[in-house]
Amino acid sequence: MKLVGLTGGIACGKSTVSKLLVQAGIPVLDADRIAHSVTEKGRWGYRRVVAAFGPTILRSDGEIDREALAALVFHDAQQRRRLNAATHPAVGAELARLALLAWLRCRPVLVVDMPLLFETGFARLTSPNVLVACSPAIQLQRLRERDGLAQAAAQARIAAQMPVEAKRRLAGVVLENDGTQQELRAQWVNGSEAAAQSS
Structure with a gap:
């Protein structure tokens, strides 16, 4: 493949x-969509992001406030690195899983x-x-x-x-x-x- x-x-x-x-x-595997998926409430990526930034980045329903988080990281390189370190392992694992499925389907x-x-x-x-x-x-x-x-x-x-x-x-x-x-x-x-x- x-x-x-x-x-x-x-x-x-x-x-x-x-x-x-x-x-x-x-x-097509969309890394942005995967990143959104793995940081939904309760998932591994979500727990890593909350551990990195604290509960202040959560909305009232417990989901990540993505607009507030984006505004934070766009203006601060150190915060971007922190977000990437929190999300990339979960995104990489999901990419690998989906790529394996595509290979098994002989794509x-x-x-x-x-x-x-x-x-x-x-x-x-x-x-x-x-x-x-x-x-x-x-x-x-x-x-x-x-x-x-x-x-x-x-x-x-x-x-x-x-x-x-x-x-x-x-x-x-x-x-x-x-x-x-x-x-x-x-x-x-x-x-x-x-x-x-x-x-």
């Missing part, structure tokens, strides 16, 4: 590519959609590693429009991630997403064919 990595900067269009893959019948290709593909070192397990990128100006504009953020808040969220230019140097395939969804789809098709021929 070929394990393909998919990543991108915030608001660069990674989720659009992920949806295109699912529409094409290609299985020829499995795509792992992971924002921190390079930062976590998971890229060593995937090939090719596909980056969805766009220009800084378009990234900022899309993020502000998508999340309704002021410019300073959007810039802070972008600055909290590894720069897209640094990711370009690590990626095996780069999809430039400054244009339309149709143009992005065409790049994915061409890149997939090139990857298949080189494998």
Whole structure:
């Protein structure tokens, strides 16, 4: 089974590519969804996050207040490292379980959609590693429009991630997403064919 990595900067269009893959019948493991799942109340990841940050990050129903936690970690690198240390073991275990299931079902290709593909070192397990990128100006504009953020808040969220230019140097395939969804789809098709021929 070929394990393909998919990543991108915030608001660069990674989720659009992920949806295109699912529409094409290609299985995708979404690391963000897995992280949300393993940190639901009562699960291992939930207990680790509460142990790391204390009960003040919980809502009245006992679930994690994800908006408050996101606001905390986006502005503090040390808090981001604490959150990653709390969640990554549980996410990794669930990814491994789901990848094993895909292998047992004889899936020829499995795509792992992971924002921190390079930062976590998971890229060593995937090939090719596909980056969805766009220009800084378009990234900022899309993020502000998508999340309704002021410019300073959007810039802070972008600055909290590894720069897209640094990711370009690590990626095996780069999809430039400054244009339309149709143009992005065409790049994915061409890149997939090139990857298949080189494998």
